[in-house]
Amino acid sequence: MNIQTPDWVKHAVFYQIFPDRFAKSETSRHQFLMMPNWEEWDAHPTPQGYKGGDLWGVVEKLDYIKDLGINAIYFTPIFQSACNHRYHTHDYYLVDPILGGNKALEALLDAAHQRDIKIVLDGVFNHASRGFFFFNDILENGPYSPWLNWFKIEDWPLSAYDGSKPANYVSWAGNRALPEFNHDNPEVREYIMRVAEYWLEFGIDGWRLDVPFEVKTPGFWQEFRQRVKAVNPEAYIVGEVWIDSRPWLDGTQFDGVMNYLFTAPTLAFTGGERVRMELVEGPSYSPYPPLSASEYASKIQELLNLYPWEIQLTQLNLLDSHDTARVLSIVDGDKASVELSTLLLLTYPGAPSIYYGDEVGLPGELDPDSRRAFPFQQHWDEHTLNYHKQLIAIRHQYPALRTGGYQTLFAEGLVYVFARILDDQEVIVAVNSDNESAKITVQAGSLKSRPEKVLYGDVKLSWEGENLTLNLPQRSGCILAVNP
Amino acid sequence: MNIQTPDWVKHAVFYQIFPDRFAKSETSRHQFLMMPNWEEWDAHPTPQGYKGGDLWGVVEKLDYIKDLGINAIYFTPIFQSACNHRYHTHDYYLVDPILGGNKALEALLDAAHQRDIKIVLDGVFNHASRGFFFFNDILENGPYSPWLNWFKIEDWPLSAYDGSKPANYVSWAGNRALPEFNHDNPEVREYIMRVAEYWLEFGIDGWRLDVPFEVKTPGFWQEFRQRVKAVNPEAYIVGEVWIDSRPWLDGTQFDGVMNYLFTAPTLAFTGGERVRMELVEGPSYSPYPPLSASEYASKIQELLNLYPWEIQLTQLNLLDSHDTARVLSIVDGDKASVELSTLLLLTYPGAPSIYYGDEVGLPGELDPDSRRAFPFQQHWDEHTLNYHKQLIAIRHQYPALRTGGYQTLFAEGLVYVFARILDDQEVIVAVNSDNESAKITVQAGSLKSRPEKVLYGDVKLSWEGENLTLNLPQRSGCILAVNP
Incomplete structure (x- = not known):
């Protein structure tokens, strides 16, 4: 469909x-x-x-x-x-x-x-509550309530507030405050x-x-x-x-x-x-x-x-x-x-x-x-x-971050890099979750552009052909895009 | 005033x-x-x-x-x-x-x-009811309710539905369904x-x-x-x-x-x-x-x-x-x-x-x-x-019956007669509550008119000067007004 x-x-x-x-x-x-x-x-x-x-x-x-x-x-x-x-x-x-x-x-x-x-x-x-009119009517009127079939009554009498007796109605997660x-x-x-x-x-x-x-x-x-x-x-x-x-x-x-x-x-x-x-x-x-x-x-x-x-x-x-x-x-x-x-x-x-x-x-x-x-x-x-x-x-x-495709570029150790791609717009996101800084090289041949503008984060980067080298400080991330 | x-x-x-x-x-x-x-x-x-x-x-x-x-x-x-x-x-x-x-x-x-x-x-x-929001909130939240002072709470816990314990709040006529x-x-x-x-x-x-x-x-x-x-x-x-x-x-x-x-x-x-x-x-x-x-x-x-x-x-x-x-x-x-x-x-x-x-x-x-x-x-x-x-x-x-003054004319035995009087309009009402028919004479000198039209009831009547004679069947009443 x-x-x-x-x-x-x-x-x-x-x-x-x-x-x-x-x-x-x-x-x-x-x-x-x-x-x-x-x-x-x-x-x-x-x-x-x-x-x-x-x-x-x-x-x-x-x-x-x-x-x-x-x-x-x-x-x-x-x-x-x-x-x-x-x-x-x-x-x-x-x-x-x-x-x-x-x-x-x-x-x-x-x-x-x-x-x-x-x-x-x-x-x-x-579910509703014990004070919700249609349930409360059942508490007040018991079998005489016109709304009996609105809830799941199992037996009489109901015990809505006294936990020492069976509630006798179905409630969400067994919480009698929440009749289903x-x-x-x-x-x-x-x-x-x-x-x-x-x-x-x-x-x-x-x-x-x-x-x-x-x-x-x-x-x-x-x-x-x-x-x-x-x-x-x-x-x-x-x-x-x-x-x-x-x-x-x-x-x-x-x-x-x-x-x-x-x-x-x-x-x-x-x-x-x-x-x-x-x-x-x-x-x-x-x-x-x-x-x-x-x-x-x-x-x-x-x-x-x-x-x-x-x-x-x-x-x-x-x-x-x-x-x-x-x-x-x-x-x-x-x-x-x-x-x-x-x-x-x-x-x-x-x-x-x-x-x-x-x-x-x-x-x-x-x-x-x-x-x-x-x-x-x-x-x-x-x-x-x-x-x-x-x-x-x-x-x-960057529309690419919202509706662009998602492509994983790198995932080794605790470093993860992916791209978001919408038509010609390509944005790269990298995260180094490690306690050590990381210097990695990402093979980015699938991309059409060479994002090198740092939109976010503290990163050193260089492109060599299809290869993007990133130097990410410990526990840091970045977002890269193409210079306008 | x-x-x-x-x-x-x-x-x-x-x-x-x-x-x-x-x-x-x-x-x-x-x-x-x-x-x-x-x-x-x-x-x-x-x-x-x-x-x-x-x-x-x-x-x-x-x-x-x-x-x-x-x-x-x-x-x-x-x-x-x-x-x-x-x-x-x-x-x-x-x-x-x-x-x-x-x-x-x-x-x-x-x-x-x-x-x-x-x-x-x-x-x-x-009084309200147990399901009324502001009272129900007290039932649900106890001392934490923002509406505590809307009702007359006397002690904790409340027992709204279990009659074997004190309700601990004031209710009308002691009916705990009706918190005051x-x-x-x-x-x-x-x-x-x-x-x-x-x-x-x-x-x-x-x-x-x-x-x-x-x-x-x-x-x-x-x-x-x-x-x-x-x-x-x-x-x-x-x-x-x-x-x-x-x-x-x-x-x-x-x-x-x-x-x-x-x-x-x-x-x-x-x-x-x-x-x-x-x-x-x-x-x-x-x-x-x-x-x-x-x-x-x-x-x-x-x-x-x-x-x-x-x-x-x-x-x-x-x-x-x-x-x-x-x-x-x-x-x-x-x-x-x-x-x-x-x-x-x-x-x-x-x-x-x-x-x-x-x-x-x-x-x-x-x-x-x-x-x-x-x-x-x-x-x-x-x-x-x-x-x-x-x-x-x-x-x-007859406006007299609505806003006219009230004057008792006769009250003996079980026969009661009164007039309603508004300006010139005078209406006489008689009730014989007795098991016997009653023939009575009412001294009606206080009236200006001589009401003789029977608006209601089965009565025989005659006026002689200020005296009205009524013949009322048992257990009956009548309304009399002046002929237009």
């Missing part, structure tokens, strides 16, 4: 925002929070505390985001939820009042679109489709789908795609699938997935032995054991072979997220590992996604620590911020 | 509708109820079952309502609620999807206003005021307030009145207060209350020994012991002396409601008692309110039986329907 994905995603650099923690508006516009008991902004986050970030705060920081080079934002959930991460949806039609409500989202969409920034929301459609929808019920299916349509009509640019692999109803995501694209053919649909995602990436369902299959080898190659196992053994990806350059090359080639090229260009590539520890902590504080992996992220096909705060050197272990509040400026790591800006700018400047 | 109440209420005849039970739309317009498991419409209601009545159904029956002579409807709650009576509010901004959602209310308001029918909603502002708002919190106060304003701006004509006496925050209802009247100076505010309501009827708070102080003596006089004690001992009114005519006269005089006249004219008078047994059952099926009490209701100052179904002879013991579905036409008592129409029409025809 002819696979079509949204063109803008191929050119996007995403910023992932956890709304409670990114920015709190200077002037409170809350209608009903006159005396909120927020946790201190810069205190370590707790599993249940709120810091009071809101969408008005995001509006105020859009110029910062734009200046960083971002042109798309993926928000973790923003709908009303009795939970700071808001994955426990209480009302799918209401932006959380703490975040500013629907009005704040409207203002944010306007302000973002004025700056050519797209907005993608998190769709949590596998019965997607086989056409009413539920229609309800979810309409939620998706509603917010697209409201003006959002796409949906990130939470645990979509849990929904096993035949045709569900196919219909979802049809209805989403009917509202906005350029809407982005990206699934949270951590593993081989071919079942969802055949062109009839998602435009891409959260590409942890890129994350894992990239961290294993750049972080190597520094990767702290206690931070990575839990989540469903494996940035270990350490990889050599050739092992990395083959992992990347495998990944590039896995999905159609049109899909590759609209994958959501990332180094970390609210579901993992932050990359700086994973690599035990080693800044070079972060820089090298960020270099690989920003030069890979598909849309890179920066997890808010990574760009200013924010560390964070597993949840809740990975969800710290965005630091005050005096704590920013300016070097990290600068190379983020640089790498993003270079990606925007 | 100069008390002002809405003029239209003085001329209104209300119809009280329990939305789940009045009418189910012919064509289902439900978005998500494709296979509802409603209880059978004509089966006895259960405490938790739904019958699936909706506002579209009310729209379809507006012509019936109009034909009955009704020009105002009071709805028990219609907002989203996990409860068939909807007093457990889940979302104050959403008409229950089962009822057709906000769209159905909009359509209903349009259709009703086209027919000069006003719509008053039930405001349940003392903390009205002393200015956020809560503001929230409720805005809900009230929102629906008035949406187009409703007033608020009936559920258990408003429970809200003890100084100035709360005064502010409520100011803000309601600022949106619509003609909006009606009627409180559910069963007893002496002077604290709320000083002109700064409510326009009226549900006038159970009229209900009780009226049933005690007309029903007498027939009143079934087991149906009336529970609720907060006392239609017992049986009253003689003179006892009734003094109760009525007491009531007329209790509040300013401007308030009397906008009281909501009723014989029964969703909170009591139906009058037909209270009087042990004696239809004459119902007719006589209805005659007294429709000729009393203040707005009469007919509880849906009473007009077609629907019986009903205490809740849930008093909330039966509106009967299919083959079960209507046409005689009852006819005298309802007649009495309502007479009330509309």
